[in-house]
Amino acid sequence: MTDKLTLEEFFNLLKKYNVEELEGVRIEGDLEIEIEPGAGIDANTINALVALSQYVNLIQEFGNFLYHTNMALSYLQRLSTALGIPTPFAAPQPVAPITPEVPTVEVPRFEIPEKLVEARFEPYKSEYTGVIQEVTLGATRADGGTREVTVTIGGEKSLPFYFFDADMPHLPVIAIDIFDRRPMLAKAVREHYEDVLDDPAEWAKKAVKDFNADLVTLHLISTDPMLEDTPAREAVKVLEDILQAVKVPIIVGGSGNKEKDPEVLEKAAEVAEGERIMLASATLDMDWERIGNAAKKYGHVILSWTQMDINNQKTLNRYLLKRVGIAPESLVMDPTTAALGYGLDYAYTNMERIRISGLRGDSDLAFPMSSGTTNAWGAREAWMTESPIEGDSPWGPRELRGPIWEIVTGLTLALAGVDLFMMMHPGAVAVLKEIMYTLGGKVEGEAVDPSAWITMEG
Amino acid sequence: MKVKSPLEVYKFLPQTNCGECGFDTCMSFAAHIIDRGVKPTDCPPLVKESEKDPKLKKKLEELIKLTSPEIAEVIIGVGDSAIKIGGEDVLHRHELTFFNPTAFFYDVWDTMDERELDERCGKVVEWKKFYVGDYLTLDGIAVRCTSNDPEKFKEVAKKVAGYGKPMILVALNPECMRAALEEVASYRPLIYAATEANWKEFLELALEFNVPVTLRAKDLNLLKSMAVTFKNAGVNDIVLDPVTEPLGEGLRSTYERVIQLRRTAILAEDKDIAYPIMVTPLVAWTIDADDVTKAYWETVIGSLFVVKYGDVMIFHSLEPYTLMPTVTLRYNIYTDPRTPVQVEAGLREINNPSPDDPVFITTNFALTYYTVESDLTSANIKCWLLVLNTEGLGVEVSVAGGQFTAAKVKDLIEETGIADKVNHKYLVIPGLAARLQGAIEDETGWNVLVGPMDSGRIKGWLEQNWPPKK
Ligand code: B12
Ligand code: SF4
Numbered sequence: 001m002t003d004k005l006t007l008e009e010f011f012n013l014l015k016k017y018n019v020e021e022l023e024g025v026r027i028e029g030d031l032e033i034e035i036e037p038g039a040g041i042d043a044n045t046i047n048a049l050v051a052l053s054q055y056v057n058l059i060q061e062f063g064n065f066l067y068h069t070n071m072a073l074s075y076l077q078r079l080s081t082a083l084g085i086p087t088p089f090a091a092p093q094p095v096a097p098i099t100p101e102v103p104t105v106e107v108p109r110f111e112i113p114e115k116l117v118e119a120r121f122e123p124y125k126s127e128y129t130g131v132i133q134e135v136t137l138g139a140t141r142a143d144g145g146t147r148e149v150t151v152t153i154g155g156e157k158s159l160p161f162y163f164f165d166a167d168m169p170h171l172p173v174i175a176i177d178i179f180d181r182r183p184m185l186a187k188a189v190r191e192h193y194e195d196v197l198d199d200p201a202e203w204a205k206k207a208v209k210d211f212n213a214d215l216v217t218l219h220l221i222s223t224d225p226m227l228e229d230t231p232a233r234e235a236v237k238v239l240e241d242i243l244q245a246v247k248v249p250i251i252v253g254g255s256g257n258k259e260k261d262p263e264v265l266e267k268a269a270e271v272a273e274g275e276r277i278m279l280a281s282a283t284l285d286m287d288w289e290r291i292g293n294a295a296k297k298y299g300h301v302i303l304s305w306t307q308m309d310i311n312n313q314k315t316l317n318r319y320l321l322k323r324v325g326i327a328p329e330s331l332v333m334d335p336t337t338a339a340l341g342y343g344l345d346y347a348y349t350n351m352e353r354i355r356i357s358g359l360r361g362d363s364d365l366a367f368p369m370s371s372g373t374t375n376a377w378g379a380r381e382a383w384m385t386e387s388p389i390e391g392d393s394p395w396g397p398r399e400l401r402g403p404i405w406e407i408v409t410g411l412t413l414a415l416a417g418v419d420l421f422m423m424m425h426p427g428a429v430a431v432l433k434e435i436m437y438t439l440g441g442k443v444e445g446e447a448v449d450p451s452a453w454i455t456m457e458g
Numbered sequence: 459m460k461v462k463s464p465l466e467v468y469k470f471l472p473q474t475n476c477g478e479c480g481f482d483t484c485m486s487f488a489a490h491i492i493d494r495g496v497k498p499t500d501c502p503p504l505v506k507e508s509e510k511d512p513k514l515k516k517k518l519e520e521l522i523k524l525t526s527p528e529i530a531e532v533i534i535g536v537g538d539s540a541i542k543i544g545g546e547d548v549l550h551r552h553e554l555t556f557f558n559p560t561a562f563f564y565d566v567w568d569t570m571d572e573r574e575l576d577e578r579c580g581k582v583v584e585w586k587k588f589y590v591g592d593y594l595t596l597d598g599i600a601v602r603c604t605s606n607d608p609e610k611f612k613e614v615a616k617k618v619a620g621y622g623k624p625m626i627l628v629a630l631n632p633e634c635m636r637a638a639l640e641e642v643a644s645y646r647p648l649i650y651a652a653t654e655a656n657w658k659e660f661l662e663l664a665l666e667f668n669v670p671v672t673l674r675a676k677d678l679n680l681l682k683s684m685a686v687t688f689k690n691a692g693v694n695d696i697v698l699d700p701v702t703e704p705l706g707e708g709l710r711s712t713y714e715r716v717i718q719l720r721r722t723a724i725l726a727e728d729k730d731i732a733y734p735i736m737v738t739p740l741v742a743w744t745i746d747a748d749d750v751t752k753a754y755w756e757t758v759i760g761s762l763f764v765v766k767y768g769d770v771m772i773f774h775s776l777e778p779y780t781l782m783p784t785v786t787l788r789y790n791i792y793t794d795p796r797t798p799v800q801v802e803a804g805l806r807e808i809n810n811p812s813p814d815d816p817v818f819i820t821t822n823f824a825l826t827y828y829t830v831e832s833d834l835t836s837a838n839i840k841c842w843l844l845v846l847n848t849e850g851l852g853v854e855v856s857v858a859g860g861q862f863t864a865a866k867v868k869d870l871i872e873e874t875g876i877a878d879k880v881n882h883k884y885l886v887i888p889g890l891a892a893r894l895q896g897a898i899e900d901e902t903g904w905n906v907l908v909g910p911m912d913s914g915r916i917k918g919w920l921e922q923n924w925p926p927k928k
Binding site: 110111112113116117118119120121122123124126161162163164340341342343344345348349352353356380381384387388389390391392393394395396397400401404405407408411412415431435438439440441443444445446447448449450451452453454455456457 | 550551552567569584585586587588589593602603604606628629630657658661662665666676678679680681682683684685686687690691692701702703704705706707708709710713714717718721722725726728730731738740741743744745746750754755757758761762765766774777778779780782783784786787789790791793795825832833836837852912914
């Protein structure tokens, strides 16, 4: 995904440091700079590069420009290779006089000191200037809704669970996904919901009562023109049922259809007026303005969803805040979740960079993050009965593989800064909560001798 | 690494572009020092000159210091299977990359019966899972001394050494450790562990047998004191174990200790604790629960510290549902974010296809390509596989983003000359590219069949759909 904006910014930055246009240089994609063969690279360019190199540290100060610094460095490297000439950066070394070798004496046996050298460990402390926005989902009667509980996320001043840097006012929460028609589900997930698949209200109750969901996410997938194409007006009746059935905050999603979703979410916003639901989601390629306006008009939170691109995330957030006029306390971001083994590295790093930027004071990115962790079930390791690869060691029972795929995907992203997880498997929900509560200091845990494993038999 | 630009390194080099290092220029060599492909001592003239001139020698030492990783690198084992741990430079992978993936060791114990021991060691050696073009494997075996009998421990350590994997020897009793080292020190095992109680004996063992040593203490002042003491006495290969506690407050404070150690080493440049960190997820097996719960919790602890700075770990469970997520996570976290993961576009012949066999098309994103290729190969499907240059993007992403287009498919068909190699005109596209079916038919004149969403299901799909019903 080429991003012209940042590259422009990058070159503006170079200009700021008196680095002139680099001729014969082509930029490809996000990271690569290529030198056209035969490009006339002259002394000016080299001087410009020397100037640039002196500013590398300066540029690195701009955390966000790190990728581009790398870009500049790799450009330097390639340039030198392309030039294939000694570069005039340093004067040649004088030839040193030859001195005879000093023979080293072999030290005999080691000595064991009597006492330990006393040393003190002084832990490093990080402080950030930014604070992640606090966002409250759901409204009680006092605030014009009918929820019995509300959920507040965000408010971090440090990296996730770094209590030694700053308090984390709210631990991440978990929403369970429910659907207004039978979705395709992995067997290990489906068996927990078999009895409620055709009754969203009962499904919601089960998610809250039996599986401990902090929130419920209702996906109105039947509105998809390729499926039942349920009209918006009719589809949102299910939302009304859900609001009756459970008293936790609600998130509502459409079918993902770019044309229809704005209408569906608008209707949902209308029937849930005052309940402070979250509309999932506005994206750059649909009518985000209409969805944003609906959220604003009826007092809801909006989920700003982009596809793994920090700059797109910034752009969409800015549109929603500045053009639509969404209040900062009503915005949550979904920078996209890819499953363990299927792009989790991209998702993790994208979220981690977004969170660090927010903490460093980028007010366009200082919002809580949401993750569609259910995506983990798309990984074949989560649902296939056996490996399709002949050389693989056996994969074992999939009933045990699936939930842990969802847990590890969620846990990894919790460490990148996710505040709200959308999940499905009740076991995965329970384990992820347990570990987050543990890191959050909410679980005392029985005392265990941490040396016992050394001599345990079995 | 203290230097960030090749220019800073270049200053230290002979600047003769003699090419002995294998690169055309000193500048190019310098660039590879920065990306850690080579070390200063890989420049022969530099080494030769420094042997003659103390001043140049000092300069080389300075360069080595400037370019050595922030966290010390420690090698466990010998020969091809030896494994490097530590050597990290940054706290977040996007700042550069992480270098040496967390080493995974699996435990055996010396009171195990022989058959069981063989079975477990065999599993560690043989276990593998295919992922983006290669098999993920496990690194080594940790032998725990549960007998407290030096002879017994020695005998089992020797047996395990025969499996050829790097080893960690686990015993707090120096007598037992000595006995085992007398037998297997030449395999360069990591010894575990020096503590407040036994550190003198362990220091002696580390020096005498020249093996890497783990220091274990929950109190970080004590841990640092031990590290300084060992270093002063001449031990360079040190691993720190800030003690893994499995539950509640204990696990929370383990997280804090591990992060503080790594962060202080890198940001406060505290060289006294800039060593690889050991985490022991197998402590989960001492909690009171059923086996699946313990295995899950072990995976959770392991995953937590694969993301956050664990350099070497000891696990207990060898169940696929614990191995698969942890090795995959490790791969993902340690993937170099600087290099695009793509393969060459073109035509691949899978299992010696004949002109009657089907033609498939996929993208050149490494994850996509290898998944598809290995699915086809291992299901013994004879076919022609076209690989489209989508600039390293997967199917759905490139269809959405416009890198997977009918026009490009047409070009690829022409470039590869596939039409002359088969006696039909049927092209099977991925299920996720279904929306391009019409466009590709119009553009190429081939009949386009929409395959399944997942390439793992191609075999079943072929049974229904190939040869195509005219
Ligand atoms: C990782 C990812 C990215 C990464 C891509 C990294 C890369 N190198 O590809 C990045 C961040 C760059 C990205 C960008 C975008 N993404 Co994206 N991305 C994903 C994500 C999370 C995973 C995709 C993936 O890698 N899957 C794994 C690979 C192995 O799967 P695969 O290539 O499809 O291969 C499988 C099958 O197709 C099949 N198969 C493959 N070949 C063949 C051949 C035959 C013959 C057969 C039968 C089968 C077959 O088998 C394979 C194994 O199962 C998905 C969401 C998700 N969870 O799926 C979104 C997703 C694909 N992205 C999406 C979008 C919209 C985008 C963007 C357009 C967003 C934007 N507005 O900027 C950009 C496009 C950029 C561009 N093209 O220029 C959408 C696509 C929606 C759609 N259907 O149109 C998705 C589905 C997310 C969503 N729900 O909105 N994305
Ligand atoms: S061997 Fe040394 S002097 Fe020769 S080109 Fe390489 S870096 Fe330069």
